[in-house]
Amino acid sequence: MNDKKNINIYDIAKISGVSTATVSRVMNNSPKVTEKTKAKVMAAIEQCGYTPNIFAQGLGLNSMHTIGILVPSIADLYMSNAVAHIEDILHNAGYDCILHCSGYSAKQKETHIQLLLNKKIDALILVGSTYAGSEDTTHNTDYIKQAAKRVPVFIINGLVNGDNIYCTASNDYQAAYDVTSALIRDGREQILFLTDSKSYSANQKKNGYLDALRNEGKTLDESKIIHTVNSVYTVKDMLTENEQLSFDSIFATDDAMAIGAIKYAISKNLHMPNDLAIVGYNNSTLCVCSEPELSSVDNKIEQVCQDTCNRLIEILQGNTDIPNQSIINCSLIQRGTTNFE
Amino acid sequence: MNDKKNINIYDIAKISGVSTATVSRVMNNSPKVTEKTKAKVMAAIEQCGYTPNIFAQGLGLNSMHTIGILVPSIADLYMSNAVAHIEDILHNAGYDCILHCSGYSAKQKETHIQLLLNKKIDALILVGSTYAGSEDTTHNTDYIKQAAKRVPVFIINGLVNGDNIYCTASNDYQAAYDVTSALIRDGREQILFLTDSKSYSANQKKNGYLDALRNEGKTLDESKIIHTVNSVYTVKDMLTENEQLSFDSIFATDDAMAIGAIKYAISKNLHMPNDLAIVGYNNSTLCVCSEPELSSVDNKIEQVCQDTCNRLIEILQGNTDIPNQSIINCSLIQRGTTNFE
DNA sequence: TTGTAAGCGTTATCAG
């Protein structure tokens, strides 16, 4: 069926009357080939539409110019955006991307990394702080360090210390700190903090929130920190049912939760931002769908991806003095659910 | 740097005192190996953590169990959802996915398909009707037929006739027909049709809209068909500026455009659905972000992907009598912007 | 500058 005999380097060598070595040199445009023979060979290549067999190529070079990308879920807005940028940049640099979606369980993450490594990828990119260990430190990051022994590992929005591990993260701590401070200076007394995970980045956000409260002289009310699911309706329902909960502002670690808060406010006839200020995170498309529109932290995913890929490319080119960590600052995009000065 | 000598099949053969052929047989669990030797070999494999070199494997088998997925943009909600399902299903069937994002230009599509084919993929999946040719028939689908000479090609939401080409599409014609009919029976006289492309599927939707108008005895007003960009604000602004446009309902071929229409209605103090009925398409997360929430056509992306992958797997297993086309019916999810019976 | 030939690590075909 598919066994049409493909033309190979021997055919081209024969047609152009040179050796396979010369053909190979032409393919990899080695400098030491006469223009004349090069032309001959090129002619044959064009004529036959020859493309080298990447398996044989891989066998010799032990590389296929392929980067493994692992995300927990590509259906997530944040992740798919990240992958869009990564794929674009790497493609332009001559790399192909092989994509795996691991889900969020530790076991699945590990097996997917193994699968990717067995594919002889040249580097591994882990997208999302879920790969950076979590609050409950029982789940460690050894499997990442293990992977880094084989190929350089790049983590987007997580921080893991280790040889051959490179991290780029948005400054979620600072962003959360700034948002919380701004809310306080705006006169808010009871700031609800909604989070959907215990990942590294979720933790950063929480710490920013806590430190801001502390530094502004507020006492922490544990009941204001709520772990929930990143879904519009889960949050709306939770707020509606939780009648004893009191708050004048909400900071959510993802836009979908914040939209849930908006829907709650609308259902209760609360005016935003006066009665209730709301800030989301990720500055996704969702922000402009609601009315009022959602203020949200832009975590500069594009910059983070660009930075990651730049370093990846450098390293694969053999450059060694590349910083292991890099932090990108976020910025708050204000829309209708806040009105800071 | 990365040249740690990997253990290979010869090492395992030596350690377990058998030939490489036997090791290979064990790896591919061939039935004709004694339990005893099998155990010996397995022990060595475990002990060394041996995994076969996929390049060598590929060279021999001329396949790496890899499926190429081409999408115009993975940042698009519809596409990323589709890829999420595809990746999951194919992974469970033992295939890896290599992802390319081509953009929408004909030239880019062709070069990306070439790149994917050169990677020796076992099959190619094209996601989105942009790959199925467009209204202006100048852009043909020869490049797809060409690709199908090398590997089976699967198109999601597009229809291309040809050998070795398999299509699964949601029934966009019927869905658009039904929505339009329902709007008319709901008493709507002036139905705006918003579309952002001239792809196969956009065309199907338009035809459904037109046929419904015709069959319900309405005359077509060309000015009611508006080509625009799939962006919330583009649509909102366009409707706001276009003051001479009159309509009592809007049917958009993508949710983002419909959300733009909702925002327009809110800004004009129009009551939905009474003053203005709105229907979107894709039933994405955006639908529940607005208030009122958006009625939208669920185009069953999961089913479409499942169907596609099922056939792909069958074909790669050598099954030949597989239907070339398959259509999945959509269903309207009603929310606050409509109230049909 | 070009050619020869070994090597990359599997799988598959034959013999035994």
Added chain:
DNA sequence: CTGATAACGCTTACAA
């Protein structure tokens, strides 16, 4: 049931 060996198609010393 197992082993020897050719074959897969390219890269790259090393020779010429």
